[in-house]
Amino acid sequence: MQALAQPDVWLLYRLMLRSRLFEEAVAELWRQGKISGEMHLGIGEEAIAAGIVQQLRDGDALALDHRGTPPMVVRGIDLDLLLREFLGRADGLCSGMGGHMHLFSREHLTASSGIVGASAPAAVGFALAAQHLRPRTVAVAFFGEGAMNQGALLESLNLAAAWKLPLLFVCKDSQLAITTDSSSVTGGNIIDRARGFALVAEEIDGRDVVSVWHSAHKALNRARSGMGPSFLLAQCVHPEGHFLDDPLLQFVRRPGRALRQRVPPLVRSAIARGAPSLRARLSSIKAVTDLIAGARKQTFKRDDPVHRTRQELIKEHKLRLQQVEKEEEKKMTEVVRRATVHVS
């Protein structure tokens, strides 16, 4: 009997840490104004990215959303190219044309989109090409639970099932779609939806890299052997919210500024003359404060996937762990130094 495949947890930890360090560097450069626009970090999604993408091979395809950095890092995209892209440099991964939401690597068959849900049809196309041109290769789609209400995504689940495509759908469930409590706008539950399309669907703890790895291993094997698509629903937490300076997290992180900016208009509205009743308005105010309270759930320590794996490994071999961390930190310092050397 074949031995049950096991993940290399040390490698997975290294990849998660690399992604975390990379994104922490990105956040700092963004705060310094060297990276423009919005910044959606994948901090909190590292176990999902590492547990799945580490198992991809040459010829496998990836369809990413606006939070594509961790899968790109784990896939082995050159970190210098990646960071230079974020800085808008001509020698970046996409010549400075795409930025963090529009990352493309043709040789890795990896494409991103900033349009919610767009990664699902993208993965269907990749999987269709795989079926024709690349036996035993697969496509993987990453998206958030907010995308589960996009028509094109649901249509893609159907296409993948109808065509028995070699595809893995990965829904990263943070329970918050931008600033909307997903449960308040979602009928039924996500896993039942996937099963309704006859996909093999499993709910997993997206903060536990080992369980992500095992579930993905099964799903990828199924896809590679022509048994059709699967769906993983992976719970996760976004400690930075939807994007850096998230409007809900402002109330947690910088309450003074948030209160100054946001409360006066609300008070003006609450006391404006006319209908509806004060009672109805108070209930609306409560809806707003409940949202802010909900955002606090996103701040993690216990739920940090990198920290969690670290706690396991520290028991196993503390010195080796420190060595890994030193290497990765040194590597990242060098990447940042090289990328910013010409940027004042």
Place this chain on the structure above:
Amino acid sequence: MRRMGFSQAIDDALSQAMETDPTIVVIGEDVHTIRSSLLVRFGKERVRHTPISEAAFVGAGVTAAMAGLRPVVEVMLVDFIGVAMDALLNHASKVETFSGGKWKVPLVVRAACGGGYGDAGQHEQSLWGWLAHIPGLAVVVPSTPADAGGLMLTALQNDGPVVYLEHKLLSKPWLEFMGIGGRNTVKFDVPREGAIVNTPRVWKPLPFGKAVLRREGKDVTLVSVGVGVHRAVEAARILERRKISASVLDLRTVRPLDATFVCEDVARSGRMIVVDEDYEAFGLSGELAAVVLEAGIPFTYTRVCTKTTIPYARHLEDQTIPSTQKIVETVRKLLNK
């Protein structure tokens, strides 16, 4: 008079209309956050947040409007209208014609548009020309808070579907949300006259299809909308120092288009330069040339528009979107001065 920012003016006019018209409802993604003052004022039934399902809730907005509501449907950024395009292209714009004029769609679709803050070409498009191409849609692109409020009132009184666009560089909350993010390390070229001005105490509707002259001049007519108007005015000030007198026409609505006013001013100056942040090919700038040609007015013409996908890198973005400097250079070239 009250000093007010762009989005605040729109929300204020909307609020004024909602007080007297209970059929107005606001529907869209994260409206509990981005329209929290309207939510507190009018309650969860009338300010309703949606899932990220543009195709469904814009489509639903069309028939909700047909059945007696006046929905103001928000799609966040106009780029995301791509997901909901069928509702506008094949439904909202067609019902009046298909019903023999018997059924109308009083729907307002509100979206933020435009670039200049480094978010790249999937979040910074203008698309008003693309939308105005469709018969049956009105497309509003205000350039000042004072116009923004009045035009919102008109949109809410319009019998047919209106796409109402709000430029992110002019809107403090949108720019904060998408570009600034609480940082004091980033700078954007925000035209002050477009971002915060005195506004009327009580809003009055401003008619669609009526352009306004932002600056009088005799040598050349600059025509624009949105942020482009402010770039054109700034260019006109610079050109004045070089003894070139430029008038600046703000269209305010792309459709209906105030062809009469454009033709009058171009007939006077003999030269038209269109400043359009939307794409150059097959768009507003070409349409303007066509209406003046059709009127038989002799004129010389050129344009400063966005020709390509907007790049992410800030310095490349600045070279892609119409800038004051590029307008000045283009006018001088046209006049050989």
